[in-house]
Amino acid sequence: MRLTHKVVLLAMTPLIAAMSLIAVAQRHQEELLAKRQQALVKSAYMEAARSELRHFVAMALSTISPLYNTGRDDDEIKQQVMRQLAALDYGSDGYFFLYNDEGVNLMHARQPELVGRNLRRLRDAYGQFPIQLMMDKAKAGGGFVDYSWHKPSSDADAAKVAYVTPLPRWHWWFGTGLYVDDVDQVLAQLDEELAASVNTTTRWIAGISVAGLLLIFGVGLWLNMHELRLADAKLTLLTRQLVSSQESERAYLARELHDGTGQTLVSVKLLAESALQRLNAAELGDERALAARTALQRAVDRLRDALVEVRGMSHRLRPVMLDTLGLPAALAQMAQEMWGDSATRFTLRTDGAVEDLPEAIKTVLFRVTQEALANIEKHAAASRVELQLDFTPAGLQLRVQDNGRGFDTEFFQRHPSRGLGLRHMRERLAAIDGTLSISSHPGQTLLLANVPKAVITRFSRQEPNANRQP
Incomplete structure (x- = not known):
């Protein structure tokens, strides 16, 4: 990478890092806001649903109280209560249900096929036993139960919240529920709107970042390109001159070794060989002559090795x-x-x-x-x-x-x-x-x-x- 590119990159990096951190922080804050908004909407929706359920059950109690409070326990009065509860429906998915303390369905306004069946062990989509849960809640005096149940209008299971209350003298309990899957649709719509807002903000940040980067890039090139090119050219020229100087010095040393030291070693080698030849020609037989011949032969061998080494050094420096x-x-x-x-x-x-x-x-x-x-x-x-x-x-x-x-x-x-x-x-x-x-x-x-x-x-x-x- 050229020095110019490094300088421009050095200028761009802080801006990219800053804008990236801003984008990450903005997305993080919007995600937190989305979660809080979803929690608030869901909480408000569920609170309204529970309030409405209590109102419906209170209304049903006020309707059947004249019959229940008569003190009669015969089948006729019970049938009248069942008919009044069955008539109290509201909308396509609003109805009342009636069970005894053993979990047997006594009345169901939307699913008559369930009447007479013991549904205590019936599991919902969450894997729990909703009838057992509601029966326990009714025995405790009444309350709310969250579960999943078949929704008539959509013919599919959906999340539901119910409010149940007991009729202790008859060992009955009844209640009604509201489907709360609509809140998921509302939350999904909020998520889509928030995602669109996040994407718009991110695009704005990206656009500002790109504009800033282009501005830095252009200004950096305009201010520094000429000087950096000159500096690069000077550096390249200096490198070439340095290499040329090194090679010149190598050539000089090679010539000195070859023509100076090498020739001197050749001369010494020739003199030693000449002396050794004369000493051999004299055919002296005493020990001193033999030792002299041996020493001269060693000197000639070492001079030959030194000459080979000097020539090798000369060639390696500059062939x-x-x-x-x-x-x-x-x-x-x-x-x-x-x-x-x-x-x-x-x-x-x-x-x-x-x-x-x-x-x-x-x-x-x-x-x-x-x-x-x-x-x-x-x-x-x-x-x-x-x-x-x-x-x-x-x-x-x-x-x-x-x-x-x-x-x-x-x-x-x-x-x-x-x-x-x-x-x-x-x-x-x-x-x-x-x-x-x-x-x-x-x-x-x-x-x-x-x-x-x-x-x-x-x-x-x-x-x-x-x-x-x-």
Whole structure:
């Protein structure tokens, strides 16, 4: 992510967080308000229903009291009471019911098929025994019972609240109930209206947030884009100069080791070998001559090892082939030094017309390949390594592929300190406007480094002597 994007994101984040918190708080408050409103509406509705039920039962008692208070207990007077209760209906779902103390239905104005049946063990939709509950309530002097019962107008079970009262002399109790499923419809309608209000408020908050974000984005771009581009360009130039300085210093040290220290070691080695040859030619047989020959031979061997080490250091600092024969030859030499005597099979392919690349580009690609091959040698345990350079009209692509154990690329992206080599490769390519992609799983790891043709052309113009052989 570019620095410009980070700055804009830093400005947007507080606004997004603030508006999100406002939206969450607003939705939370409206949910609380909805619950309170539902509780108040339901409470008021149920209180009105209970008050109405008490009124109906009181009205029924006043109707049957003249008959009940006569003191008669014969069937005729009881039948008159039943008929009066059956006639006291109100609406399609308002009626009275009558039971004895054993739970046998004596009168039901809407469901005559229940008359004569003992309904104490009848379960409602809630799994409870409503007749038993009402019978217990009547024995306690009367009261309210919440239950579920068949609703005649809808031909389905619905929530209902009933008020029952006893007729103790006859061992009867009667009551009436109101269906309260209408309150659910009212609450559902309130929920819909409140949800619509919440959605409208949320849309307003979202609109204000988007407008604020766009304003911040536009102002941020207008104020900072030019300066950030200049800073980015200066940083990129500084990185290139730093890499160029490092490579120049490497080249200098390589030349000094090769031409200075290396030549000195060669001279000393030749002198020691000459002295050893003369000492052997003298054919001296005493112990001191034998010891001198042995010491000189050890000196020659160590000088030979030191010379090989110095040449290796010189090549690692800056391979001469990279400047003389180009990138493919330098890569082949590096691979030969790594795996020339091992069982690992190495293949180098070059597709397309090979171009003499600018100094900066071939140096970066050489260092990226050097790091990749070093990682393969240390960690991959691969038996086959393939290296391919594709020169195409679109640019240059470097492919490094092995059949090793692989690694978790996401882990190294989350923990940059654990993958310094990968980060350095990305930074080197980014410094020349190239890209790096890596995919890995057990049995195959593929590294792709791409440098567009336009970048190669631009660096060629910046390095007019790049195509000249030193």
